[in-house]
Amino acid sequence: MYEDFYGFSERPFSKTPDPRFLYLSRMHREALARLTYAVEERDLVLLTGGIGCGKTTLSRALMDELGEGFRVMLFINPRLTPMEFLRSLALRLDINEPSRFKTDLLEEIGAALYRFYQEGVCPVLVIDEAQLVPHKETFDEIRLLTNFQLDDQNLMSIVLMGQPELKKRLAHRSFEPLRQRIGMQFDLQSLDLEDTRAYLDYRLAVAGGLPGLFSDSAVQLIHQASGGVPRKINQIASLALLEGFGREARSIDSAVLESVMNELDLLI
Numbered sequence: 001m002y003e004d005f006y007g008f009s010e011r012p013f014s015k016t017p018d019p020r021f022l023y024l025s026r027m028h029r030e031a032l033a034r035l036t037y038a039v040e041e042r043d044l045v046l047l048t049g050g051i052g053c054g055k056t057t058l059s060r061a062l063m064d065e066l067g068e069g070f071r072v073m074l075f076i077n078p079r080l081t082p083m084e085f086l087r088s089l090a091l092r093l094d095i096n097e098p099s100r101f102k103t104d105l106l107e108e109i110g111a112a113l114y115r116f117y118q119e120g121v122c123p124v125l126v127i128d129e130a131q132l133v134p135h136k137e138t139f140d141e142i143r144l145l146t147n148f149q150l151d152d153q154n155l156m157s158i159v160l161m162g163q164p165e166l167k168k169r170l171a172h173r174s175f176e177p178l179r180q181r182i183g184m185q186f187d188l189q190s191l192d193l194e195d196t197r198a199y200l201d202y203r204l205a206v207a208g209g210l211p212g213l214f215s216d217s218a219v220q221l222i223h224q225a226s227g228g229v230p231r232k233i234n235q236i237a238s239l240a241l242l243e244g245f246g247r248e249a250r251s252i253d254s255a256v257l258e259s260v261m262n263e264l265d266l267l268i
Contacts, residue, residue, distance in 0.1 A: 002245035012207035013234040017057035019064050023202040025195040028054060031186050035062050035159065038184040039124055042154040044146055047161045049188030052231025055161050059126055069120055075127045082137045093123065113148050113155040123156040131166035136174060143178040190228030199230065200237060217254035225264055236264055
């Protein structure tokens with residue numbers, strides 16, 4: 001559709017969390033640097049941010065950043081009971097037939113973690129949408145994984161990612177033991193106007209286009225309507241490109257944006 005018209009090799013505002021399209025604002029660079037450092041230190045990390053702010057894409061960038069000495073195990077649906085969680089973890093640690101008895105299962109996990117240590121590999125557990133973990137007991141099992149350690153280091157790294165309610169949930173006094181294990185935490189915020197402009201231009205360039213396709217007035221409207229949330233920026237920019245293509249407009253200005261505002265009200 002509009003790809004050929006605007007000279008793109010692919011769509012610049014896809015919904016998939018492709019690390020190639022990760023625009024590293026100052027905030028995202030800091031978050032990625034902190035995540036990488038904490039994982040290399042085999043720490044427990046807490047990353048929070050609003051819906052669509054780039055947490056999942058940042059986790060994919062983290063996977064790309066880590067070298068061969070790391071084994072990333074991603075949980076994207078953490079609605080698990082404690083035993084379901086431990087058995088799922090065991091499978092990701094190459095335990096083909098995890099025990100159905102908790103004591104034996106923990107022994108198997110500990111042995112697998114030590115085997116990875118001997119091979120020079122650090123397992124990295126990444127739990128996306130961690131606010132959906134249904135049971136405090138499951139969080140307890142996550143915390144207790146940090147007990148698998150040698151005298152000078154843990155045997156694995158753990159990254160908890162979730163929406164702001166995750167941080168609020170963990171603030172309860174019953175989660176104090178878990179909070180004490182957290183070595184680093186970071187809150188992702190929305191993009192400001194300058195970063196919104198740079199974000200649009202960056203994604204246009206990655207898709208094979210030229211920066212500046214969106215006028216200053218269009219960028220201001222996009223930032224205002226999206227609140228600087230990357231996922232919302234993508235939705236608005238995609239609609240604007242479709243509208244611009246329909247108008248055969250070589251640039252996206254405020255008139256194009258204003259014409260799709262009614263549709264935007266339904267989507268964001």
